Amino acid sequence: MAENRGILKSLDHRIRSSMAYTNWVERNKGPQCLTCGKSEHLECHHLIDLYHVILGMWKFYGNEKEVFKHVEMYHTTDMLEGITLCRDCHKKRHAGRILEEPSVKPATEMWCVIPRNLNLAPNPSSKEHRQGTIGLIAYQTLLGIGWNLLNERIADRILTINRRRFAELLGKHPGTSFNRSLRASLTLLQAEGIVLAYTENGNEGNDVEIHISREYLEDIGKNPWFVPLRDIQTNSVSVLCLRLWLGMQSRRATYSIGLDKMKTHMGLTGKRQNSALKSIRNAMRDVEWAKLEETEPLRFILKKRPPTPIRALRAILAEVIEQAK
Numbered sequence: 001m002a003e004n005r006g007i008l009k010s011l012d013h014r015i016r017s018s019m020a021y022t023n024w025v026e027r028n029k030g031p032q033c034l035t036c037g038k039s040e041h042l043e044c045h046h047l048i049d050l051y052h053v054i055l056g057m058w059k060f061y062g063n064e065k066e067v068f069k070h071v072e073m074y075h076t077t078d079m080l081e082g083i084t085l086c087r088d089c090h091k092k093r094h095a096g097r098i099l100e101e102p103s104v105k106p107a108t109e110m111w112c113v114i115p116r117n118l119n120l121a122p123n124p125s126s127k128e129h130r131q132g133t134i135g136l137i138a139y140q141t142l143l144g145i146g147w148n149l150l151n152e153r154i155a156d157r158i159l160t161i162n163r164r165r166f167a168e169l170l171g172k173h174p175g176t177s178f179n180r181s182l183r184a185s186l187t188l189l190q191a192e193g194i195v196l197a198y199t200e201n202g203n204e205g206n207d208v209e210i211h212i213s214r215e216y217l218e219d220i221g222k223n224p225w226f227v228p229l230r231d232i233q234t235n236s237v238s239v240l241c242l243r244l245w246l247g248m249q250s251r252r253a254t255y256s257i258g259l260d261k262m263k264t265h266m267g268l269t270g271k272r273q274n275s276a277l278k279s280i281r282n283a284m285r286d287v288e289w290a291k292l293e294e295t296e297p298l299r300f301i302l303k304k305r306p307p308t309p310i311r312a313l314r315a316i317l318a319e320v321i322e323q324a325k
């Protein structure tokens with residue numbers, strides 16, 4: 001069994017990073033620790049240790065895909081029982097176990113967060129705004145808000161940013177043009193119900209106070225997508241969309257998708273096939289970790305990227321959102 005230990009640990013991490021596990025925790029977590037009665041830093045503890053559940057499945061199936069599918073289903077259908085414990089009491093139940101806590105806290109300043117299922121289509125045009133669409137600066141503003149959220153710079157759903165520093169965060173040149181674009185973006189996000197209000201105040205008008213809606217914070221918490229900060233710094237919405245979308249497939253070595261579907265993901269639905277393909281080809285020049293094969297369907301070769309510390313970032317995000325509300 002020693003040769004399989006690495007596989008079992010990998011399955012443990014994958015399960016704990018899944019939406020099925022996250023939702024199981026939310027459904028089964030009570031208001032206080034069953035052992036000491038504390039109401040802070042609560043976690044859900046498997047009555048039957050998750051590692052042993054995985055081990056039992058592995059002995060039966062001996063196949064990673066089947067084990068993951070069945071253990072994920074057990075969480076989705078609440079076939080696994082859990083009790084609520086605070087962080088300290090939970091650690092005592094797993095004395096000496098290293099899987100429960102990451103050894104190093106992730107560098108949150110390197111990451112942004114956005115809802116995986118953002119209900120706004122990308123709009124490559126800088127000249128016209130269509131309802132239900134989002135342009136480059138507005139998209140980057142959402143990711144910039146997510147960066148501030150992960151770095152605990154929000155309280156009572158209010159975020160205060162300095163426009164100059166915010167421009168630099170997004171890889172933009174500070175100044176009148178950016179300020180105008182930021183104002184238009186916040187107005188758009190307000191119309192979409194993501195931003196409730198924003199006020200320019202203080203520091204010669206360089207500080208902007210942004211009120212984030214509770215619904216948007218909940219959307220991020222339910223289904224977050226963590227994005228490297230460097231990926232959002234671009235002057236092309238096509239490049240941004242490719243980085244975000246291909247990043248979601250980064251566990252794969254290859255990813256295939258029809259041209260029409262890719263056009264939708266990149267906001268290119270109004271373009272002819274040849275023109276859209278040219279836009280994708282040009283945007284790929286700034287996605288160094290992927291390669292395009294112009295087949296039908298399109299085929300992307302995805303290079304290995306450093307793993308996202310999803311579980312640790314999820315824990316930080318959940319705590320920040322709870323405090324922000």
